[in-house]
Amino acid sequence: MIKKVNWLIGFSLLGVVSCPGGAIAHGANIQYKSTNALQINATYDSGQPMSNAQVTIYAPDDPATPWLTGTTDEKGGFIFVPDPTKIGNWEVKVRQAGHGDIISIPGAIAGGNSPSSINQNEPNAENQSETQNQQSVSSQNYTPMQKVLMIISVGWGFVGTALFFSRKSLEQQH
Numbered sequence: 130m131i132k133k134v135n136w137l138i139g140f141s142l143l144g145v146v147s148c149p150g151g152a153i154a155h156g157a158n159i160q161y162k163s164t165n166a167l168q169i170n171a172t173y174d175s176g177q178p179m180s181n182a183q184v185t186i187y188a189p190d191d192p193a194t195p196w197l198t199g200t201t202d203e204k205g206g207f208i209f210v211p212d213p214t215k216i217g218n219w220e221v222k223v224r225q226a227g228h229g230d231i232i233s234i235p236g237a238i239a240g241g242n243s244p245s246s247i248n249q250n251e252p253n254a255e256n257q258s259e260t261q262n263q264q265s266v267s268s269q270n271y272t273p274m275q276k277v278l279m280i281i282s283v284g285w286g287f288v289g290t291a292l293f294f295s296r297k298s299l300e301q302q303h
Contacts, residue, residue, distance in 0.1 A: 135294045157230040159223055167234060169207040171223040178205030182225035189217025 157179060160170045171179040180203045188196035188211075201207045201223065211219055219234040271279075 139290065139294050157223065157228050159221065159230050159232040166208050166210040167219070167221075169201070169209075169221060169223065169232075171201055171205040171207070171230070173228065178203070179223060179225050179228075180205055182223050182229070185222045185224075186211075187220040187222070188212065188215050189219060190215050192220055 156174045158172050158174060160172075169184065171182055171184075173179060179201055182201045182205065184197075184199045184201060184207045185195045186197040186209060187194070196212075197209055199207060199209070207223075220231060221234060222231045223229050
């Protein structure tokens with residue numbers, strides 16, 4: 130009788146776990162446009178802007194020390210002019226309430242000679258027409274190896290659960 134109850138509980142839990150509803154958690158996306166300045170647009174995976182998020186920019190020659198810090202505007206936008214004398218990848222980190230992402234922007238971009246930032250609610254038409262490069266990075270892109278590891282982990286969890294319930298029934302028979 131107890132064995133039947135354990136199997137019933139196991140299958141009930143399996144049904145609940147295998148049919149999840151919509152998830153509340155979300156990742157972050159960062160896009161950039163290269164003009165005379167770099168325009169960052171940070172959003173959550175749901176499309177909601179990361180308004181007033183912390184922005185930290187690291188120069189290519191010193192990736193450990195922040196070159197510029199600031200916050201995004203209400204629409205998740207942030208504009209800065211990188212130093213054209215610093216050649217290499219610029220690292221931009223955007224974080225808000227434990228969520229965030231990092232994007233690496235390649236190459237030297239023509240612009241001003243000192244760190245500056247401009248928070249704008251709406252990009253102007255001049256910046257849109259001068260757009261030379263646009264890239265989007267998402268934290269939801271998993272490699273095939275990560276996907277295989279997740280599948281194996283879930284399978285191992287099911288095996289462990291089945292062994293746990295079968296162990297209890299064997300102990301009761303002795």
